Amino acid sequence: MTQLRELAGRTIVVAGARVSGVAAARLLAGLGATVVLADGAELAALTPDAAELVASGMALVAPEQVALDGVALVVTSPGWRPDSPLLTAAAALGIPVWGDIELAWQADQQELFGPARTWLAITGTNGKTTTTSMLDSILAAAGIASAACGNIGLSVLDALTADTRADVLAIELSSFQLHWAPSVRPRAGVVLNVAEDHLDWHGGMAAYARAKAQALTGDIAVAGLDDEIAASLLAGAPAARAIGFRLGEPGPDELGVVDGRIIDRAFGGADSAAGIPLAQVSQIHPAGPAGTMDALAAAALARAIGVAPAAIAAGLDAHQVGPHRAALVDEIAGVAYIDDSKATNPHATRASVLAHERVVWIAGGLLKGAAVDDLVRDIAPRLVAAVLLGQDRGQLVDALRQHAPEVPIVEVLAGEDVSVSSATVVRVDTTEQVMSAAVRAGTAFAESGDTVLLAPAAASLDMYRDYGERGRSFVAAVQGLAPTAERPSTGS
Template sequence: MRRTPIVELTVGEVVVGGAGVAGSSAARHLLAADVPVVVADTRFADAQDAGVPVAAELRAAGARCVGIDELLADPGWTDRTGLVVVSPGFAPTHQLVVAAAAAGVPVWGEVELAWRIDRAGWFGTPRTWLVVTGTNGKTTTTSMLESIVSADGRVAAACGNIGLPVLDALAAEPRAEVLCAELSSFQLHWAPSIVPDAGVVLNVAEDHLDWHGSFGAYRDAKATALHGRVGVVGLDDAVASGIETGTATRRVGFTLAAPDAGQLGVDDGVLVDRAFGAGRLIPAAQVRPAGPSGCSDALAAAALALAVGVAPLSVTAGLTDFTPAAHRGEVVETIDGIDFVDDSKATNPHAARAAIAAHDRVVLIAGGLLKGASVDDLFVEMRDRLAGAVAIGTDRDVIIDSIARHAPDVPAVTVFTGDDGAVNVQRFVAGVPVAENPGPAGAESPADLVMRHAVRQAWRLAVEANSAPGSEPVEAVLLAPAAASLDMFAGYGRRGDSFAVAARGLRGTDVSASR
């Protein structure tokens, strides 16, 4: 690594906001380049002993670690600071950001820092950047893209919001020539300079409105991915298809319909390219995860890869070899012909819609933190596919109310713990409570206890639906929460694991016990 800072950092300290994965990565790389770093985090009680392991690690590397309130109480901190680098969770209204902006101190995200470091040649010749964003499907598309690029014989790194910080991907050995960067709206908001070789906006639906302040601001952050040489948009999504690209950007669309010239799509059951001259790519039936959303993600990944010269045969090979990650449409159990499907990664209504649309008829488990997003359109559009619904989490009543208004024929249940630790199972007809069945407190954590009862209730609804004369069979009990998990679980993965354990525990259980 070069030991000279990039031109913007020639004066002053760099304040890194947040000591999580992204913030710690930024601090470590800046310190390695002899840049003075102050790490500010709410967990750091004082500059001497924060009681947090990462503080000791950063301090040993040369950083000064302080609490955010402690930093802001110092009237001279902005005079000493040349740059603030914030982690993705720092909204534009955060007090650290507001104070920096008022003092004229530039604020970057860790992706903006990575972009500028790469362009400045800290890690050698700048890399090829392929950026993936959207409300739903980012991780699957990014993983597909990495598989495709790797099949072409190039060293690729899936990074960004997918887990590996972009800075760490730049520094990793063997050297990755292609960065397959999944970037959230937060990361793109704080990375205005990024100009990828190709980028895609898969779709845009209500999400993170509490962070961005408006849907327009959320959409505009996503549009940053389209500032490069090739901009790919999802034509089947009303918002994504309407985002304008720059005059210097080649615009390419993808659709689940037969594509026109300059597009990718599905024709006669085969994914085809009519933008880059690749032609037939792979039968839709061979794409995993199965269903419309899987094919849509595959088309997007193919478009990005073809945009940077990946061979068509490598697209086919990469998609053929691709295996979806856990918690993204994963069948965790099958009982009496009913699949239990973990799509815990469906953390917003748009993602839940795609998960439901992959099946003809399901019983849905949903709920958690909706973050201000509406579920009305979800139940209007998907009501005919729902044989029942079980609502959990903080916003369970919002879900029940929406079902009552937009899908009143769908039987619904809520499951939650009471003050005494016992589980409350409340059943509804058209939004009106008809029965309540408190369950035992049990020895599990409250979240796991709720999930176990929710899965049992969902199974009961599925069995009842399949027993009704002339009914369309229920394919799956589907965990597609349409909401974040942090009200109950440490993350969507932990929520999915709890669902899987509960589903596997049903074997040999009498469904009548759930009544």
């Protein structure tokens, strides 16, 4: 194991100068290492925190210009692919390559910031953020000093170095972060579900699933049994205990739902056989099967460290849905407008659409190698119309034509884009106008009782900075609706 206290005077390369990279650079510089930031951004384009590090004397070098001679360690931000030239060159020279989560784990285990914390890890294709925030709410209700961190916004390193100590870390982990964190062994970890996502980054489904399985290598492994791949990962997990959860009645070593209540048959000791009631399903936000599954996962992780049933109920009742996660924006003339911009893959979008009876679907963006035929086939009976935007909208058009030929399709195009796949087209001048036009087009199809739903099934980076900006654009478009909306004009 690399001893971090022995890195003083050594050269460390930190790949990426955003949130996790800045946190890693600060830690390593504080240990006396000479840190080189590898990032292609110009100084003026850096975040204020990164610019402050450079202003203090830290070197900023383009990745292709980094000299690896004498480098003791490379710490990569999670978005950097394993085949990135800098990372492959480091590996070829025998230089260790860690992710920010690996660095945080090593720092915590080596007690750089006091006694090691309890790590509770959450991963899965969908539901990670909701489960993490539910768990954090439960821990707060139990009076436990905790922090929600990782992929949720606050880096784990920043949680470790915060002025107020968190004894338990509720850590959302992406597949990217888990890929670069081979040593992490959480007290308990959960795989919620596994569906096609980030296949372009991992190179295939098998590698993506292997990365997720890293969350199940600690003391207690938890997984969703209603998901075939997650269940198979649980069956092969090396953890001392394997705990499942399901929407139906739980068996031994499981949590589930009986008569509208979450029941624990895993952590109750002598009472486990009968099952211990933890919370009413009606307390859970967001409502619906997906929210219930997230609550089951959060409850399992909390129970794994001895949290009492009363705190489970109180924490779930106090939890509120975060922005852009199936959030109701407004109801106009009986039509509900829902912002689920966080549904960035087909699996999440399926759950989002199926939570409503009649849906005008706004979708599109970067599909990241994911197939959409199964999604469209499953949601077709709920669709009133589809309004499509973004780079990979053509794949959605093709799937809709094959599996839902009766569903009207509108494409919203910006500028001089001539890649048109459908008969109905709305053209606008700029990308900034696309979402407003999409909402107006969707409104023209909606009747009282319908839902106009932004659930893109795709990433946002072709048009927006992130899913949050895309969601805010949708909210602004809904707020800007005129009292009446006309059907969009057609074009070619």
